[in-house]
Amino acid sequence: DTGVSQNPRHKITKRGQNVTFRCDPISEHNRLYWYRQTLGQGPEFLTYFQNEAQLEKSRLLSDRFSAERPKGSFSTLEIQRTEQGDSAMYLCASSPGLGFNSPLHFGNGTRLTVT
Amino acid sequence: AQTVTQSQPEMSVQEAETVTLSCTYDTSESDYYLFWYKQPPSRQMILVIRQEAYKQQNATENRFSVNFQKAAKSFSLKISDSQLGDAAMYFCAYNYGQNFVFGPGTRLSVLP
Numbered sequence A: 001d002t003g004v005s006q007n008p009r010h011k012i013t014k015r016g017q018n019v020t021f022r023c024d025p026i027s028e029h030n031r032l033y034w035y036r037q038t039l040g041q042g043p044e045f046l047t048y049f050q051n052e053a054q055l056e057k058s059r060l061l062s063d064r065f066s067a068e069r070p071k072g073s074f075s076t077l078e079i080q081r082t083e084q085g086d087s088a089m090y091l092c093a094s095s096p097g098l099g100f101n102s103p104l105h106f107g108n109g110t111r112l113t114v115t
Numbered sequence B: 001a002q003t004v005t006q007s008q009p010e011m012s013v014q015e016a017e018t019v020t021l022s023c024t025y026d027t028s029e030s031d032y033y034l035f036w037y038k039q040p041p042s043r044q045m046i047l048v049i050r051q052e053a054y055k056q057q058n059a060t061e062n063r064f065s066v067n068f069q070k071a072a073k074s075f076s077l078k079i080s081d082s083q084l085g086d087a088a089m090y091f092c093a094y095n096y097g098q099n100f101v102f103g104p105g106t107r108l109s110v111l112p
Helices: none
Strands: A005-007 A010-013 A019-024 A031-037 A044-050 A053-057 A065-068 A075-079 A088-095 A110-114 B003-005 B010-014 B019-021 B024-026 B033-039 B046-052 B064-069 B074-079 B088-096 B099-102 B106-111
Touching: A005 A088, A010 A019, A019 A088, A019 A110, A031 A075, A044 A065, A044 A075, A044 B099, A075 A088, B003 B088, B003 B099, B010 B019, B019 B106, B024 B074, B033 B064, B033 B074, B046 B064, B046 B074, B074 B088
Parallel strands: A010 A110, B010 B106
Antiparallel strands: A005 A019, A019 A075, A031 A044, A031 A088, A044 A053, A065 A075, A088 A110, B003 B024, B019 B074, B033 B046, B033 B088, B064 B074, B088 B099, B088 B106
C-alpha cells in the first residue's frame, strides 16, 4: 500500500491558463473522489468515479472543470480558463468501495494558486 | 441535503488532559456512517474513527472515542490523554451512499 499520490504538490498559474492535476489511487481501490478545500474549510465534494465511470458531479462544479479516469486507475482533473476563485487545495481520495462504511484514503493534495 | 456542523472553530487542551470536539449533522436517512478525520499541518488527512448509525455502542480506538446520540444527531469526539501529536484540524464527516459530506473543521491545539 503506497498510498494515494497526487502531482504536482503545488501549482502557480496565471488567470486564464489551463491546469491539469493527476491522482494515482491505492491500486486495489475502485472508487476515486476529488474534493476542493479552501483555507479554514472542510473538503467540498467535486466528483466521484466508480472504476472508469464518473457517477456523480457536484452541481457547484462549473463547466470549466473536467475529470477523467480513463482506465479505472489514475485520474486527472483539468481546470480551463482558471480564475482567482479557483485557488484552493485539490484533494484526491480513494476507497475500496465495499460499502459506504469504507473510509476515504486521501492524498497530500495539490495546492493551486491563480494569480 | 445533508449538512455537517462543527460549532467550535478552535479548541485547545493541555497535554495529558481530555478534550471533546462537537459535531452535529442533519439527515433524513436511518442508516449511514459517521467519521472523524484528522489533518495535521501540511499533511494528509487520515481517518481517526468511524461509527455506523445502526450501532448503539459508541466506537473506540485507543485514546479516541465517540459519543453518538442518534436522536439528537450528535457525534462528538473525545480525545483522552492528549499528546502533542494530536494537534491538527479535525473534520467530522457523514456518508450515505457514495458521497462524503464534511464539516468545516475544528483546529485543536495541544499545550505542553
